[in-house]
Amino acid sequence: MTDALLFDWKKEDYVAISGMVDEHADFSPLFNKNLEKLFLDLKNVNRINSSGVRRWVIALEKLRDVELHYINCSFSVVEQLSMVPEFLTKKSHVESFDARYVCENCNTSQVVTLVVGYDIEAGLSKYLDGPDRLCPNCKSKMEFDHNPDSYLFFLSNLHNKKK
Structure with a gap:
C-alpha cells in the first residue's frame, strides 16, 4: 500500500493535501491554476522525508509569485517549518497548526x-x-x-x- 500524495480541491484556491511528501511527491496540480493566492490545508500530511523536503522547496520556487496560506499544519509540517527556512517563501503565511x-x-x-x-x-x-x-x-x-x-x-x- 502506498501513501501517495493526494490533492482534494475544496474550492478553486483551496486544496487539502494528504499523504506522504517524499521523492515521489508530484506538486504539478498546484502549478496549473495560475492563482494569485492559494490556501494549502496540510492537516493530513503525515510524513515528510528529506527527499520530500527537496521536492517541496522546488515546488515553492515554481509558486514564488503566489501568496500561500498554510492552514492546519500537521506535526510533520510544523517540524519542517522550524528546521528548514526554505519551507516558507516570502509570500507564505502560516494560519494555523496542530499542537x-x-x-x-x-x-x-x-x-x-x-x-x-x-x-x-x-x-x-x-x-x-x-x-x-x-x-x-x-x-x-x-x-x-x-x-x-x-x-x-x-x-x-x-x-x-x-x-
Missing part, C-alpha cells in the same frame, strides 16, 4: 489546532511555552507536549505577524 497537550492530572492528551494571531502571536524572538489550555475532562492546566523553543521556532520568522 499536542497533555494533562498530568488525569493523563489525557489532546491535539489542538492553534490559530496564529489568535491563540499564539507570531514574531516573538523566543517561545518558552505554548498557549495555556485547560483539560476538557478535569479542567486542570494542560502541559504543552513539545519543546516550545524548537517546535515553535518557525513563528519567530513569520511574515504574517498579526496585531
